[in-house]
Amino acid sequence: MESFRINKIEKLEADIEKLFQVDDLIVGELSFGGTMPIIFVRFSSLDALAKTWKDLNSFLAAEFMTSIKDEYARWNFYIFYLSKENVERQLKYEIENNKFSSRKIVIENASSITEKEINLLISEHITNDNMQIGVENKQSSKFKKNASLAKILDKLSLNKKNDDDLQDTLDSIEKIYKNEI
Amino acid sequence: MKFKKVEIQAFRAYDTAKDGTFDFTRQEDGRSADFISLYAPNGFGKTSFYDAVEYGITNNIDRFLRKGNGKDTFNSVKSERNIRSNNKQYFLRNNYSAEDLTSYIKLYKVGEEIPIETKIEKPKTKAGYDYKFDPNETINKEFKTVILSQEWIDAFLKEDKPEGRYETFIEYFGDKKIDEYYKKLTSLIAFNHKKIETLKKELSGIQLELKFEGDKDILKKVNEKIISLNKAGEHLKEIDESYSETDALNLSNTISERTSDLDFEIKKANEHIKYLDIFFAGNEEIEGMTKYFESKSQIENLEKQLKENNSILEKFDKKQKCTNEIDSLGKLNEELSTKKQSYESLKNDFKEYEKIVKEISAKRLENEELKKQLLAITKSLNALKQNESENTTKQSSIQKQISDLERIISETPKLKESLENINVKLQESNAKLVEVEAKITSLEKEKSLFEVPINNLKTSIQEINKGVYPSVSDEAYSNNDKIIDELTQFEDSLITEKKVLNEINSKIEASENFQKEVEQFISKGSEIVNKSQTNACPLCEQQYESFSFLASKISDNKLLSNVLSSLLKERDDKNKSINELNESIKLKREKIIAEIIKKLEEIEKKRSTTLDDLKKHYDSKLGLTKEIELNTKTLNETVLKLNGKTVEAFEKEAQSSLSNLKSEFESFIKKNEELKSAVVSESLKSENAKEKSSKLLAELDRLYKDALYQRVIEFFKVNYPEIEINENVLIDELTKTSSSVKSNADKEINLKKEIEDLNTTLNSFKSEDVQKQNELIKKTKEIYIKVITGFEQEVKSKLGIELIEYSLERFTKFIEDRKKKSNEEVNKFEFRIKDYNLLAKLKENVTPYLKYEKAKIIEKYTKVRIDFLKDKIAKELDNELKSVADYLAQQIDSFFYEKLINELYRKIDPHPDYKTVTFKCDFSDIKPKLNVCVYQAKQDELIIPNLYFSTAQLNILSLSIFLAKALNAKDDKGNPLECIFIDDPIQSMDSINILSTIDLLRSIVVNHKKQIILSTHDENFHNLLKKKMPTSLFNSKFMELETFGKVKTSNN
16 A cells, blocks of 8 residues: 655645635645655636636745745645646646746646545656656567678669669679579 | 766867866765756857767767768868868867877766776877768767757757658668668669560560561572572672671672672773774774884884995095195194204303303302301401490499498498487486386375275165165264164164054955955845845844834944944054155155265265376376387487497498499409400401492392393293203204104105095095985884884783784784683673672562561560569569568667657646657658657647647657667666766756756656766756755756866855
């Protein structure tokens, strides 16, 4: 059983719940290099997401960020905006391109927030520890030229487009196969 | 393989190793960093650093070899060198490095002490290069896959057409040899196809030849005719199946040549027959043979007549000759009688002539004697005159000596007196000179005594100006002891004051620096306070009543500026007192110097008086010396005049010489008189001899002019110039003349008798008639000769025989035989021409028959060949092409780690719709294609990225391809290459991608233990990396290039 990777910050969680209408909310700290604050939030609807994400952002910047003393934590703050449905392209682009105080990632088709899912999102977007780099590639079989053909073709040069050279080559090949018959 | 240090010297942007050392060791813990970010503006040498690492490992730099296998770069470098006219000599080596600085790259690997060292040798000649531009120089090729440069992107992603992309991919990453093999195969297949088509066309042409309907026995018939002609003497080859078009042409030529030859032979024979007929019967131009033989007998008769006439003409000639001879004999006799008379007269005068000759000889002898006497007299007279003149000269010389000597004797008393005077003067002058010299010596001594005090005083003035003062114990300055003491005290005080001033200045400087830091500190504090609007001091955490109170408290911080102002005041006071001290020293120095100058002037005045006196004495010494020299010269001259003797001895000697000279003079006068009288007597003798001689000469002249004498001489000179005049000559001549007269009379009688005989014979002839007859005969003969030679020449030229050997009968037979033979030849040749014409007609049918036979064979062969090319060769080539294409496709598949690329691409997440990238090869056309496609997440829609992606998205795609390859890179032994070099990855990504890219790179370092060495021209990006991967939490290091080719030290 996989253990939960983040330590919860209960106070902030309570503050947010007081001010915003959220369906799901997890606030915690991930230890990777130093400590990184991470928030997973899901609003009740797409409409709520569109209307509220900026307010939540401002609140976090003003109330939460000013209280963080650790510089590494201040520069490594992640917010995951989760949604049950697909998010409209423009909105997704706007959220993910907002560079104020944190990196923001929109996760579509997320019906619930379980520990497993959270761990997966962290792996996928922050620690990248699920990435298999040592991919064994399809090993190409050794290629063997037709020896008789290769012997003749190696002498041919394509630099000069010359029918005489091609004729000579074809003659040599004919000779070999004639002898075989 | 990870690196802990890279040392670059005199390579591209880098000069000395001091500035070109990249030490990846962390100051914090001494570990070698796993993540290095190198920041530098463009142009500072980032790419040169990557070039150095690549060159150090692979012995080559791939980015210079991409186009045209390095030839393009080489050509650019070559033309750049031409343009810059050799100012830039090197390619790898830094052109501005000192000449003796070695170019090298040292790569220190983690866990190994000895670095990989690569030296770059200078080119051996000025025209050479330090880089080979040759891809074959590359070693450790695998290492190339861990260096990302911008060329990656341009390599193939930006190609528009899949054919072009395939070409570029193969050029950069593929197996060029196999690709070339593939191209050769496609060319050959196309050529084979073309060949088959050509053969098919040829086949349809051949089949036209098979429609033949002629006589198939034609060969036999033609050969029969040839055999028959050969029997008649022709030389023709028989025809078989190998008969070609050339043979046909040759046969045609032979037939027409031979027909024309035979035709000519017939004409020649007919011509011959025609001439035989003419010679036999004759025609308008040529007489016949009858006329020829007649002419020959006529000529014989004419020659006989001519001989008889010539004998009569000879007799007429002889008669004329005899008459002429008689006439000439008469004339001869007349001449002989005249000659006889003149000889007789000369013989009578000869006695008188001999007498005159004797007389002349006697007189001439006498005259010779007289001449000898006169010569002797003249000689003796000349000797006497010479003697006299010499005597007179000697006499006058002695007279001069006497008068000179007498003058010297008279001057002697004067000479004695002057000698005495000079000696007295010399003595006086020498005494004066001694006195003057003594005075000069004493004055020089006096002068040198003044020099020492003058020099001392001058030195003192210079030293006082420098602050060195004379001792008061010195007598010269004893009067100034008070001033000197004062000056010394002032100087000491000045040193002390300056020391204090320096201390104050250091304090001020320290205080100013501190002030600046505090000001910065305060402004930072106030910035923080203003930003946070707090009322707690961020520095001391003390609570103030309000935020504004705290802010004003901070900004009014004056503590430090008060300290500074008191220090500045102190400095001003010190400067003032130092100035006052300097002023006092200056005044005192001027006073003491003025006194010294006064003393100096007094001494110099005394010295100048002494110098004037000294000059006067030197002048009088010069005057005396000149006087002594003049007197000594005069004295020497006088002594020379006396020959070094005393005046008295000199006078005595002169008197004795004078009396000797006088007696010598007397003897010369006497001798002179004697000589004069001898001269007079000899002159008289000479006059007498001359008179006698002139008389004798007059006598001789008369004898020479005598008439008789002259006549005899003249006769002999004319008639006998070589014989001596002699009477016998005359007697002999007289005898000879008489005998000649008699013999002439006899001859005359004989001649007259002969004339009478000839007259009898010639009585019936006239000479003129006979001659006329002869002329007529000669003309007739010439006409006959013409006829004969004309005929003979014709016969010789036409029949080739000498007719002179032929009689009439023989020649007739000859002509008949010849005519018969020629007629036979004409018949034979005409028959042969007929045969040739027949052969020509027959042979025309041979070629079509033989072509038909050949076409049958070719048709069979071509059909077999087309089948072979189609069924065997084309199939073999197609099979081989297919296996090459399969192999190439596999190779391209294995190059792209498609799954990993997609994973990396998704993490950086550049494009909202398109999620899956795939690489597909297409070998179905002649030109292979490489398609790079991106699929949408949900639909099966496929797009080509470079048509729809932005540059940033293309960059991410290429970064993904690169990272996928670099993460899996292994060296030639199969060990993973743990390092990744990325040169400026963010050319135009937007910020969200930068954050995700940084997260990705960070996790590669942390999770996969790779070493990433990254460079950037963007300072924000560099600073962002510092925040995201601080050195306190990660094994990272941040470095900068502070200027062109120089690494900034301790900037971590």
